[in-house]
Amino acid sequence: MEAVLDAAFFRRWLTRVTAVVEREATALTELDSAIGDADHGSNMRRGFDAASAAVDSEPPDTPGGVLTAVGRQLISKVGGASGPLYGTALRRAGRALGGEPRVSAEQLRDALGAAVDGVRDLGGAAVGDKTMLDALVPAVEAYGAALERGADLAGALDAAAAAARDGAEATIGLRARKGRASYLGERSVGHQDPGATSTSLLVAALADTAREAS
């Protein structure tokens, strides 16, 4: 059975992401200590713990409502660069989904596109700068392309997750041009970007949530 993109779906995604971030926090912080300031894992954990608590205490009844609530919590609880960037991405995605109780796979594609625009507008980075966009942009493109080919939601999200993972791994060869890692110049090459890595975890959690439901 095809997964239904309702508020419950995105709440299950949030639960999954919160657990994944908890499990991967140390690894994210390790990546960040190589080329950043060793706090990405703890920041993401703090943000998603707060988001889960907020959504559990006042559960929104639409997909857009869930994503907007998560985004708002990330902006007001995380700090650093990841809080505003992930928060803006999710708020823009939430706004794109509007107030409908159920959304289509195509609407999700547009929401993911809005998330990319939000990150670009606020952070000013481009693909290849060794940032979260290096995982997010290929993921959104792969998702759209899979839908074009006639894939179902779970199939398209699997393609997105694979593209995000590949994109995150490909940041190893990139030189950082944005964020704190950019100060290392050539020495940032050889390390996987923590932000691209956490983005691939968030996308993978979407695919897992869809597969679990179908």
Next chain:
Amino acid sequence: MKMLINVPETVVSDALRGLAAAHPELTVDVQNRLVVRRDAPVADKVGVVSGGGSGHEPLHGGYVGMGMLDAACPGEVFTSPVPDQMARATAAVHSGAGVLHIVKNYTGDVLNFKLAAELAEDEGIDVRQVLVDDDVAVTDSTHTAGRRGTGATLFVEKVAGALAEAGAPLDRVAATARKVNECSRSFGVALSACTTPAKGSPTFDLPPGELELGVGIHGEPGRERRGMMTAQEIADVALDAILEDLPPGGPVLLLVNGMGGTPLLELYGFSSHVQRILGQRHVGVARTLVGNYVTSLDMAGASVTLCRADEELLRLWDAPVRTPGLRWGC
């Protein structure tokens, strides 16, 4: 690494409670992470607000008080505070004359202060922002997030605070703060990495016989690693980098800043080499400050900041200041 803490999760809150207990002249909101002058908002005075990750103490909370900041918002260790904190600080110090945000140039600080300024402006508060980006170790500003804000933050906060205290309007306080930043350059070196409470071990691996040149203040590795050098050699490298880039002009304010883990004995010795080299290069030093002012937790090392200062800047630098971290003239 051993630390004088209970648990990593409460280091910032515990420090704020300690600051509150030691300094009744400050209002410290531990819950919302704010340090505010007790007499804020001061009538008709421009409010001066700064903030940033914790771990740089006394920056910024230690510079709240008469003649300097009206409020500071500390984030988690090395993590920018959030827009809600900054917006709350802005509202707390707004007397009607507007508020200046002093922001160190780091992606996180810039993004969060941008969102905070929007929130404050929604409340009808006139906000100006000055970005501090004095670190000459970042040579490639086009392909990076730009120069980092380091030691010059102290100069900007002191001078902007003095001018605001004197009753200058918002645009003038902002313009002068920008001028201080434009006239300032810094260069830092690390003899050891620092240890964040969350990680519990050094943020990068620096072998005993080596040092890191061109570091910032967040335990991030610098641009170049070399075999250990003498204080005099380090002073030469730092001043070469700074003077190559510093606008020509009159005398300078000099900050010889400890990163947190280097004894004052060493800092004063280092400062003597800095002073001597400046003398050889015919740079007059008008004022000198030596100590741990813009730190990086327990990192061993130092940074040098020079600011070309005209009469007005020197007068503002000398103006009375009463804060936990900087106090003179009163």
